Amino acid sequence: MFHKALFHLVLMSVLALSAQTSAQNLKADGYKGIWFGYGEKHEFGYKFSGGFGTYSPQHSPTAIYCPEADKTFFVYGGTTSSEATHLLIMISYFDHRTHTVPRPVVVFDKQGVSEPRDNASIAIDEDGYIWVFISGRLRTRPGLIFRSRSPYSIEGFEQITTWEMTFPQSWSMNDSLLLLFIRVKNEPELYLAKSPDGKKWDTLQKLAGMGGHLHVSALHGNRLVVAFNYHPGGNIDSRTNLYLIQTDDMGKTWKTVDNRTVNTPLTEVQNEALVRDFQKEDKLVYINDLSFDREGNPVILLITSRSFMPGPEGDPREWIVASWKNNTWNFNKVCESTHNYDGGVFYLKDDKWCVIGPTEPGPAKYGAGGEIALWISRDEGLTWTKERNITRNSPVNNSYVRRPVGANKDFYAFWADGDADKLSPSRLYFTNEKCSKVWVLPYEMKRESQKPARVR
Numbered sequence: 229m230f231h232k233a234l235f236h237l238v239l240m241s242v243l244a245l246s247a248q249t250s251a252q253n254l255k256a257d258g259y260k261g262i263w264f265g266y267g268e269k270h271e272f273g274y275k276f277s278g279g280f281g282t283y284s285p286q287h288s289p290t291a292i293y294c295p296e297a298d299k300t301f302f303v304y305g306g307t308t309s310s311e312a313t314h315l316l317i318m319i320s321y322f323d324h325r326t327h328t329v330p331r332p333v334v335v336f337d338k339q340g341v342s343e344p345r346d347n348a349s350i351a352i353d354e355d356g357y358i359w360v361f362i363s364g365r366l367r368t369r370p371g372l373i374f375r376s377r378s379p380y381s382i383e384g385f386e387q388i389t390t391w392e393m394t395f396p397q398s399w400s401m402n403d404s405l406l407l408l409f410i411r412v413k414n415e416p417e418l419y420l421a422k423s424p425d426g427k428k429w430d431t432l433q434k435l436a437g438m439g440g441h442l443h444v445s446a447l448h449g450n451r452l453v454v455a456f457n458y459h460p461g462g463n464i465d466s467r468t469n470l471y472l473i474q475t476d477d478m479g480k481t482w483k484t485v486d487n488r489t490v491n492t493p494l495t496e497v498q499n500e501a502l503v504r505d506f507q508k509e510d511k512l513v514y515i516n517d518l519s520f521d522r523e524g525n526p527v528i529l530l531i532t533s534r535s536f537m538p539g540p541e542g543d544p545r546e547w548i549v550a551s552w553k554n555n556t557w558n559f560n561k562v563c564e565s566t567h568n569y570d571g572g573v574f575y576l577k578d579d580k581w582c583v584i585g586p587t588e589p590g591p592a593k594y595g596a597g598g599e600i601a602l603w604i605s606r607d608e609g610l611t612w613t614k615e616r617n618i619t620r621n622s623p624v625n626n627s628y629v630r631r632p633v634g635a636n637k638d639f640y641a642f643w644a645d646g647d648a649d650k651l652s653p654s655r656l657y658f659t660n661e662k663c664s665k666v667w668v669l670p671y672e673m674k675r676e677s678q679k680p681a682r683v684r
Contacts, residue, residue: 261654272539279646279654280344286395291632590625595648597627637661
């Protein structure tokens with residue numbers, strides 16, 4: 229009986245692997261985003277729910293403009309149909325010469341997984357090969373690393389290795405790949421790994437382990453900057469505080485924003501990397517984006533809240549820009565919104581700073597996302613004015629706006645939509661640099677390539 233059961237288990241594993249392998253690199257018949265609802269539905273809805281194809285700020289980058297190919301390559305969490313929550317890791321591109329998109333390609337079929345925590349990030353190395361880093365979940369399912377078979381091409385991908393990682397953030401620098409990610413031992417800990425070829429990874433470097441962390445990161449020249457929060461007692465619903473560290477030697481040494489060396493891993497809540505003690509203010513912290521002003525100083529976009537639960541008890545939910553200027557941190561409010569997971573991005577261009585995000589209530593007022601707006605500051609974040617509503621009268625909420633690295637003016641920001649209250653189709657959209665037009669990627673495709681339809 230034991231041998232028979234073992235044989236059956238092995239057979240099922242082989243069949244599952246075969247099904248996954250056959251599903252990889254297939255082309256889909258359109259751009260169908262994944263829908264997700266987390267936890268029980270309460271008075272004001274789910275903790276977070278809706279269209280999660282572009283989730284989350286901790287999967288980064290999700291899009292890169294490549295001038296050599298004149299294409300914006302992007303990854304997203306897809307699915308098989310409007311009634312399905314079967315996660316497919318998808319990749320595609322927007323061709324800036326023809327203003328078309330091809331049929332998206334399945335990099336990996338997550339087989340039975342519905343959580344968009346398993347979404348992916350993307351990197352393009354010095355030779356033009358496209359790397360896809362797929363998030364795993366604890367030790368129950370590993371993270372995966374894929375590479376395109378040809379430079380600047382999505383026609384085929386090969387699996388390079390597996391890696392225990394969640395929330396991968398991947399960067400190509402100095403002929404190496406850098407990977408920031410979360411790995412869970414007793415608690416979610418922040419790590420850095422680097423590799424010359426994506427196959428052999430240097431000894432893992434633990435950066436922080438204070439109870440749990442979520443992070444965002446960005447490159448400025450040869451400097452990698454990481455901002456993160458911490459979870460008291462390992463409770464993600466208590467996320468708070470803001471920290472920042474940076475390295476200009478590929479992780480050999482880490483420094484504070486004012487170039488004081490810090491010893492990693494950071495294990496004490498009160499340490500030299502602490503930007504602001506939001507815990508003392510009884511505020512939760514949701515970090516959305518990290519960029520740099522014209523002098524190369526880091527600027528962080530975050531949302532603060534009073535409760536992890538949806539609904540008015542968490543108000544005010546404030547969008548805050550934290551900027552380092554004249555050897556001090558400045559905190560300025562952009563606006564308020566109605567949900568902790570109203571994910572947005574920002575762009576810093578000379579004297580104009582822009583925030584793009586679902587800051588306006590949508591059809592589900594207290595659901596994740598809403599209507600997307602453009603906010604402008606012309607005094608380096610001190611004051612903000614809403615310049616325009618990018619979306620309006622949407623049938624469902626829009627959520628998780630993402631910013632391509634090196635964003636081209638024709639594909640400047642992209643996001644997904646979805647009903648925050650129940651399973652629904654989820655479509656993908658993008659806007660131009662002026663945020664004056666919106667296009668939807670084709671949900672159904674009859675041809676190999678197609679122009680997205682303008683909807684506003």
